[in-house]
Amino acid sequence: MWGTTAVKQVCRAARRLGYTHLALTDTDNLCGLWPFLTACRREGLTPIVGAEVSDPQRKQRAVCLVASDSGYRNLCRLLTRRHMAQDFNLAAAVISYANGLVVLTQSADLLGAWHAAPPSAGYPPAAPHSRPPGAAVGGHTGKLLFAPG
Numbered sequence: 001m002w003g004t005t006a007v008k009q010v011c012r013a014a015r016r017l018g019y020t021h022l023a024l025t026d027t028d029n030l031c032g033l034w035p036f037l038t039a040c041r042r043e044g045l046t047p048i049v050g051a052e053v054s055d056p057q058r059k060q061r062a063v064c065l066v067a068s069d070s071g072y073r074n075l076c077r078l079l080t081r082r083h084m085a086q087d088f089n090l091a092a093a094v095i096s097y098a099n100g101l102v103v104l105t106q107s108a109d110l111l112g113a114w115h116a117a118p119p120s121a122g123y124p125p126a127a128p129h130s131r132p133p134g135a136a137v138g139g140h141t142g143k144l145l146f147a148p149g
Helices: 009-015 033-043 069-084 092-098 109-117
Strands: 021-023 044-050 050-055 060-066 101-105 144-145
Touching: 009 021, 009 033, 033 044, 050 069, 050 092, 060 069, 060 092, 060 109, 069 092, 069 101, 092 101, 092 109, 101 109
Parallel strands: 021 044, 101 144
Antiparallel strands: 050 060, 060 101
16 A cells, blocks of 8 residues: 555545445555455445556556456456566456456556457457447456556
């Protein structure tokens, strides 16, 4: 977590402001997951589990949010690959593990790579007419969103 505010305080503030769901992400791990889940439970919030995944060789990042049980499994696989593979490539790894994830990025290069991936790669691109302006949404396996920097 980039912030310095304690997870309990963030969850308490979110509840006071009327939020019902909250996402907090660690970078390249899930170390803060259990304190986050505990604080959400105490405050009556629905936690959105995720992690920011970095590609140190290419200086790219993506926030991967879990949308289903398969998404949690794939996020764990993606994070394991990030730490174990010396040749880790975020663009390729997300294509392999996108099922059940919502993926956000500021990188137009990553967005382009994911959009161009063939359906057999596990992450079919959406038809151009089905995308809202500024966003690319994947097929049935997950979603890719572009957040302009």
